[in-house]
Amino acid sequence: MPDRILAAGAEADLLHKDANVQTSVFEAYLGAVHEEAGEAELCQFMRDVFEPLLPPLVRTCRSLSGTANDTQEQAAEPIYMDALQHWADENGVKLVMEYKRLKIDLGHGPESMVKCTITFLHEGEGRHYLLNGVAGSEAEAREDAAKLAYTFSEFTSA
Numbered sequence: 001m002p003d004r005i006l007a008a009g010a011e012a013d014l015l016h017k018d019a020n021v022q023t024s025v026f027e028a029y030l031g032a033v034h035e036e037a038g039e040a041e042l043c044q045f046m047r048d049v050f051e052p053l054l055p056p057l058v059r060t061c062r063s064l065s066g067t068a069n070d071t072q073e074q075a076a077e078p079i080y081m082d083a084l085q086h087w088a089d090e091n092g093v094k095l096v097m098e099y100k101r102l103k104i105d106l107g108h109g110p111e112s113m114v115k116c117t118i119t120f121l122h123e124g125e126g127r128h129y130l131l132n133g134v135a136g137s138e139a140e141a142r143e144d145a146a147k148l149a150y151t152f153s154e155f156t157s158a
Helices: 003-010 012-017 019-037 039-065 071-076 080-091 138-151
Strands: 093-105 110-122 127-135
Touching (some): 019 039, 039 127, 080 093, 093 138, 127 138
Antiparallel strands (some): 093 110
16 A cells, blocks of 8 residues: 555544544535535524524623623624514515424423424515524514524515
């Protein structure tokens, strides 16, 4: 065998622990999911992987930055659900909301979260979109999902 292949085999343990290698493998896996199952399945897979991690991360970041109780900042943020409902009414899109209570165990005890799924039903076009928001209450989860919808220009453009 060539010396280069033998050297790579000897360093296999180091390669398995290397974050860059793990990232490349994960990226290749995501590409394979996209090719085999399509973009919608890839998006759902990414949400299933990362969604449970986001609420604790957001709370931790807010507590570290000291903005968790800043009412002025919270009041200045737009109400996405109202704007989304207005947009849906104008464009003939039906919004269906479903709520599901989740129990997440973060190692220091289970935490109760609410998952809101907003389904967009474009009448006559046969297009359906699912957006999930996860938060501590139904209202916060609904607003989180609506905010996510507003990040997609496809939903906000006529």
